[in-house]
Amino acid sequence: MANLATEFLGIKSPNPFWLASAPPTDKAYNVVRAFQAGWGGVVWKTLGEDPPIVNVNGPRYGAVHGPDRRLLGFNNIELITDRPLEVNLREIKEVKRAWPDRALVVSLMVPCEERNWADILARVEETGADGVELNFGCPHGMSERGMGSAVGQVPEYIEMVARWCKAHTRMPVIVKLTPNITDIRYPARAAAKGGADAVSLINTVSSLMGVDLDRMAPVPTIDGKASHGGYCGPAVKPIALNMVAEIARDPATNGMPLSAIGGITTWRDAAEFMALGAGTVQVCTAAMTYGFRIVQEMIAGLSQWMDEKGYTSVSDFVGLAVPNVTDWQYLNLNYVTKARIDQELCIKCGRCHVVCEDTSHQAITRTVAGVRKFEVIDSECVGCNLCVSVCPVENCITMEALPPGATDPRTGLPVEAAYANWTTHPNNPMARVAAE
Amino acid sequence: MLVERSSAGRGGPASGPVEDRRIEFGELHPPLSAHEAHVEADRCYFCYDAPCTVACPTSIDIPLFIRQIATGNPKGAARTIFAENILGGMCGRVCPVETLCEEACVRMEAEGKPVKIGMLQRHATDHLIFAGEQPFARAAPTGRRVAVVGAGPAGLACAHRLALRGHEVVMFDARPRPGGLNEYGIAAYKTVDDFAQREVDFILSVGGITLEPGMALGRDFTLAELGEDFDAVFLGMGLAGVNALAAPGEAAPGVTDAVEWIARLRQAEDASAVPIAPRVAVIGGGMTAIDAAVQAKLLGAEEVTILYRRGRADMKASLWEQELAQTRGVTILEWAQPVQIIAGQSGAVEAIVVERTRIAGGRLVGTGAVVTIPVDMVFKAIGQTFVPEPLGAAAGIRLEGGRIAVDAERRTSAPGIWAGGDCVAGGQDLTVAAVEDGKVAAESIHRSLTGGAAP
Numbered sequence: 001m002a003n004l005a006t007e008f009l010g011i012k013s014p015n016p017f018w019l020a021s022a023p024p025t026d027k028a029y030n031v032v033r034a035f036q037a038g039w040g041g042v043v044w045k046t047l048g049e050d051p052p053i054v055n056v057n058g059p060r061y062g063a064v065h066g067p068d069r070r071l072l073g074f075n076n077i078e079l080i081t082d083r084p085l086e087v088n089l090r091e092i093k094e095v096k097r098a099w100p101d102r103a104l105v106v107s108l109m110v111p112c113e114e115r116n117w118a119d120i121l122a123r124v125e126e127t128g129a130d131g132v133e134l135n136f137g138c139p140h141g142m143s144e145r146g147m148g149s150a151v152g153q154v155p156e157y158i159e160m161v162a163r164w165c166k167a168h169t170r171m172p173v174i175v176k177l178t179p180n181i182t183d184i185r186y187p188a189r190a191a192a193k194g195g196a197d198a199v200s201l202i203n204t205v206s207s208l209m210g211v212d213l214d215r216m217a218p219v220p221t222i223d224g225k226a227s228h229g230g231y232c233g234p235a236v237k238p239i240a241l242n243m244v245a246e247i248a249r250d251p252a253t254n255g256m257p258l259s260a261i262g263g264i265t266t267w268r269d270a271a272e273f274m275a276l277g278a279g280t281v282q283v284c285t286a287a288m289t290y291g292f293r294i295v296q297e298m299i300a301g302l303s304q305w306m307d308e309k310g311y312t313s314v315s316d317f318v319g320l321a322v323p324n325v326t327d328w329q330y331l332n333l334n335y336v337t338k339a340r341i342d343q344e345l346c347i348k349c350g351r352c353h354v355v356c357e358d359t360s361h362q363a364i365t366r367t368v369a370g371v372r373k374f375e376v377i378d379s380e381c382v383g384c385n386l387c388v389s390v391c392p393v394e395n396c397i398t399m400e401a402l403p404p405g406a407t408d409p410r411t412g413l414p415v416e417a418a419y420a421n422w423t424t425h426p427n428n429p430m431a432r433v434a435a436e
Numbered sequence: 437m438l439v440e441r442s443s444a445g446r447g448g449p450a451s452g453p454v455e456d457r458r459i460e461f462g463e464l465h466p467p468l469s470a471h472e473a474h475v476e477a478d479r480c481y482f483c484y485d486a487p488c489t490v491a492c493p494t495s496i497d498i499p500l501f502i503r504q505i506a507t508g509n510p511k512g513a514a515r516t517i518f519a520e521n522i523l524g525g526m527c528g529r530v531c532p533v534e535t536l537c538e539e540a541c542v543r544m545e546a547e548g549k550p551v552k553i554g555m556l557q558r559h560a561t562d563h564l565i566f567a568g569e570q571p572f573a574r575a576a577p578t579g580r581r582v583a584v585v586g587a588g589p590a591g592l593a594c595a596h597r598l599a600l601r602g603h604e605v606v607m608f609d610a611r612p613r614p615g616g617l618n619e620y621g622i623a624a625y626k627t628v629d630d631f632a633q634r635e636v637d638f639i640l641s642v643g644g645i646t647l648e649p650g651m652a653l654g655r656d657f658t659l660a661e662l663g664e665d666f667d668a669v670f671l672g673m674g675l676a677g678v679n680a681l682a683a684p685g686e687a688a689p690g691v692t693d694a695v696e697w698i699a700r701l702r703q704a705e706d707a708s709a710v711p712i713a714p715r716v717a718v719i720g721g722g723m724t725a726i727d728a729a730v731q732a733k734l735l736g737a738e739e740v741t742i743l744y745r746r747g748r749a750d751m752k753a754s755l756w757e758q759e760l761a762q763t764r765g766v767t768i769l770e771w772a773q774p775v776q777i778i779a780g781q782s783g784a785v786e787a788i789v790v791e792r793t794r795i796a797g798g799r800l801v802g803t804g805a806v807v808t809i810p811v812d813m814v815f816k817a818i819g820q821t822f823v824p825e826p827l828g829a830a831a832g833i834r835l836e837g838g839r840i841a842v843d844a845e846r847r848t849s850a851p852g853i854w855a856g857g858d859c860v861a862g863g864q865d866l867t868v869a870a871v872e873d874g875k876v877a878a879e880s881i882h883r884s885l886t887g888g889a890a891p
Contacts, residue, residue: 068474347546348545350483351482372487
């Protein structure tokens, strides 16, 4: 049985599955239930200064559903904890004492003054918590007050506050990043420059969940109005994967510990983020959708997969996919694929044909010899994968690479065995200059 | 021996309260809830050149209407359906979808579980019919008048389309209520809540259609008279005759035509007052046989046996319908051909003698083995026939295989006279096919009256 024990910034946890700073980690009651269910660690919901903030008394959450009410995306306008600081600190101390083997990191958000950060760090340190996470991510409410994503969107502030925190505590410092920026590498570099031990990402994406067309107001509405919230859940996973990968492969931050967040729902989601360099993963929406028990599937699934792959510890595979994330310009232009339709599996819905015909390259037949039949026309197929993407039958359409030496019927050119990319392509003006 | 219906066939009191009847003739397949419809609609792949639409005799754009349900626009979905099939509500209930659209559904190929197109169609159409909203408006009046003979599915579809095109329609029907077989010939459990009349009201709400009930061609008026009073005539008169069994004893009390019995049941104020016997035999293999057998069982008959002279695969009733009957407790005896009906001392039917059959040399032959089955009531559901006499010889309408011959536009051999539905040759004897006939004929009539191409 694979060992899921994780050490992240020196913080040990029995597995890499942490609960993210969010409603599920707002109180000892919830956190204890999480630990009982098997979660490896938690990031306690963001503490702020007294007096506590207040939340709206109308809806805080909104959801995007699939047809069977499957929750695909989720958003919230809840602020940081609305409980007194003292109460949270006392509970953190009690929980950490009762659950010493679990990771307990405390999320923090105070105004951008060194004194404020120094004060709260000292108080958190007294609880025996394992580390702190600086909440520079929340895009709603607190950002209007110069905190949360308002800080995360200014790399200089990130660096400054990270530096203060490292100066005022012995605890590991994780900087939680907002995705609501143009290039995630800049805030990550700033965190590294400020001395942060790790970054965690992504926080939620600024979003409106929909518009009530009768009331002409976004939903969920509070007395006829709505405010943008933070989007999360399965829908944001691809965005988060990219941002994690960008930081993992950026030479300026390569090797910096990462804690990944963003739509992680299953063991497979977790393994994917870990393959892109995440040492731990943090979960919120999945727990808020199904309850804490989902961690059992995550633990069992990851163990099973690791056993099958021969990985004995999570560090065996963390980051293994990072070298395979590259720039477009380095992709092999001599890799030529054609779609292949398995006629045995084809149910003849015709979706591949119509999308190729309407929106792509007219490379799939509608009939063959007068009979409804969908076949790839190799001389038109550019290998785009659209047909694979829309086919309702798994593995019915696959992409097949032409072997070196074969002629691509579309171009009439032989498939080269050698790797060649845009940087050397004759159509690239920059390449031509280099050639001359 | 005819007996008062016993409650649910358990030998209870002679006749139960009316509430019981409602339960017994409740829907066998309740409609989809809004959520169920959304989930089911999501199963549709929105196929290109969709096989379901190709399989539909009225060519309803099925992927489009299902997508409209999925996007929360059931009335739009209904409009899409009604644009091709104004009786889409009834068709959603009675179409043998398992041999039409649902059989063609690509999910059959994928997993053997088609999208529930019929149920979704009903879901959509109910939204407009029960709201009493007519989705279409008539074109400007043309001043032309068309007579429609028969207010069944073919006639209704033809009348609605003609009215839409701006023509005035007078629709005659021999029966007191419009609807044809929808009103008189389909099992009650398929059309609860007086749905057939609701649908007729919905169709007539387009305007421009005058209904003349109780008016039979050949009895109350002639084709020649129609020719004088109208610019065109559409015949959708159905099948007025029934096949004879040609077995001794057929005239014995207790032997009834299934269609007649179903009509009586459908029109009864209180279905529980319609007598049913404990042991019933139904002869035939079509939908009517199934409808009669299942209703007999629901009314309290203890033993109901369908006798069919060929194998189950040959039955016109689909496998789905056969299984419906079987799950309701009906026995299907295949390869059994009635040869004699035996009357008891009272003169009423007491038993039916059947000979087992088989195929020999490509022909159905009796094996000589006979079985006597004690029964108290026999329903004949061995097919209906077209009765041509009301047409009159003068019109010169050509028949083919005993029914009216029509071309692709549903024109008869007589100028100015079109026909459709069960009364024409080569038909499938399906509601949906009758609707298509009516629609196609109406467009042809419109072209003929306006001298132009179809809009």
